[in-house]
Amino acid sequence: MTEPPLDCLVIGGGAAGLVACVYLGRFRRRVALVDEGKSRLGWIPKTRNVMGFPDGIAGKDLWARMREHAANYGVTAHVGRVERLARGADGIFDATSGKQRWRARFVILATGAVDVVPELGGLAESLQAGVVRYCPVCDGYETEGQRVAVLGREVHGMRESAFLSGFANEVTWLSMDSHASLPQDALAHLRERKVAIAGGDPRHIHCAPGQGVTVEMHDGKRHEFDVLYPALGITHASELATALGARAQEDGQLEVDDHLQTTVDGLYTAGDVAVGLNQINVAAGHAAIAATAIHNRL
Ligand SMILES: Cc1cc2nc3c(=O)[nH]c(=O)nc-3n(C[C@H](O)[C@H](O)[C@H](O)COP(=O)(O)OP(=O)(O)OC[C@H]3O[C@@H](n4cnc5c(N)ncnc54)[C@H](O)[C@@H]3O)c2cc1C
Structure with missing residues (x-):
């Protein structure tokens, strides 16, 4: 006899997926979680904007606590x-997933997003030391008094x-000459905010804990900074949904309704895959909304 289908399959066991599992577990639903184990939580040296942790918490420790929380309601991830x-x-x-199958x-879908990363030696160590940072909303506060470089093109940079x-003391935009395509009022806004622009292509960027950031430009100029923010974009990991016909923007961000349902009936989403404001609190909120909407339809 074939098993009856699960009430819900959660794909991706980072912040959004695990919160969804806690909600569905507490709704006494039959739920399974599949996770490849590459949550962006694992990159966070210390997050300081998640409630309940006034002194901050390392992303890996928060992730472990979230997994433990979901396990309390009987949900542990199938790794894959x-x-x-x-x-x-x-x-x-x-x-x-391989030989395994879920109905x-x-x-x-809580599959998150993937940062577009620059070619840098020692990136992992520099991220842990706060010499390279990815998320100004998360940790711009920490750059007070520092010399910050932003590497990114056009409007995003x-x-x-x-x-x-x-926040920072000095900000330099490494625009790779893309500032030339922006309207004059955008450039005036940057001048008002005292943002320096270094055009031209960086030839080499060196980052290391304790040494900061050195940028050598093709014309031979050298710039020194305390922190580098790559702003090269992010790709939303939405291929499973788009393959089913769900509508998404060019960067993969899925179109959703107020309950985080995609344009495919029954296929919900939560977290970085669904929005541009990539935050743990947002992922948790999405997951709560999506899980409750599903519970109410079952
Ligand atoms: C350096 C850094 C610092 C950050 N600091 C903060 C901070 O201080 N505060 C804050 O709020 N946010 C911070 N963030 C952002 C935060 O990490 C994300 O917003 C959050 O992790 C999003 O949760 P998510 O569940 O959507 O995605 P993730 O946590 O990334 O989880 C997605 C999971 O899905 C899995 N997956 C993907 N595809 C598949 C598949 N096909 N099958 C199975 N599994 C799959 C992945 O392996 C991963 O485990 C930071 C991010 C970075 C990179």
Whole structure:
């Protein structure tokens, strides 16, 4: 006899997926979680904007606590990558990872996003030491009094530079000459905020804990900074949903309704895969909304 389908399959066991599992577990739903184990939580040296941890907490420790929390309601992750998500004529979702297969009435896709990273030696150590940072919303506060470089093109690099000028002592936008394509009022805004612009292509960027950041430009100029923010973009890991026909923007960000349902009925999403404001609190909020919407439909 074939097993009845799960109430919900959660794909991705980072912040969003684990919160969804706690909610669904506490709703006494039949739920399974599949996770490849590459959460962006694992990169966070110390997060200081998650409530309940006034002194901050390392991303890895928070992730371990979240996994323990979900396990308290009977949900532990199957380790693996879901390679294929399909839907049968009966409306049941069918997911496969290697030889394993799950069938579920609903799916929450919580597969996160992947940062576009620059070519830098020692990136992992520099991230841990706060010499390289990815998330101005998360840790711009920590750059007070520091010399910050933002490496990014066009509007993205410009906005991140302007944002950081509210915290750091000096901000330099490494624009790779893309500032030339921006309207004059955007450049005037940067001048008002005292953001310096270093055009031209960096030839070599060296970052190391305790040594800061040295940028050598192709014309031979050298710049020294305390912190580098790459602002090269992010790719939302939404391929499983788009393969099923879900609508997404060019960078993979999924179109969702107020309950985080994608344009495919029954396929919900939560966390970085779904929005631009990539934050743990946002991921948790999404997961709570999506899990409750699914519970109410079962
Ligand atoms: C350096 C850094 C610092 C940050 N600092 C902060 C901070 O201080 N505060 C804050 O709020 N946020 C911070 N963030 C952002 C935060 O980490 C993310 O917003 C949060 O982890 C998003 O949760 P998520 O569940 O959407 O994605 P993730 O936590 O990234 O989890 C996604 C999971 O899905 C898995 N997965 C992907 N595809 C598949 C598949 N096909 N099958 C199975 N599993 C899959 C991945 O392996 C991963 O485990 C930071 C991020 C970085 C990189």
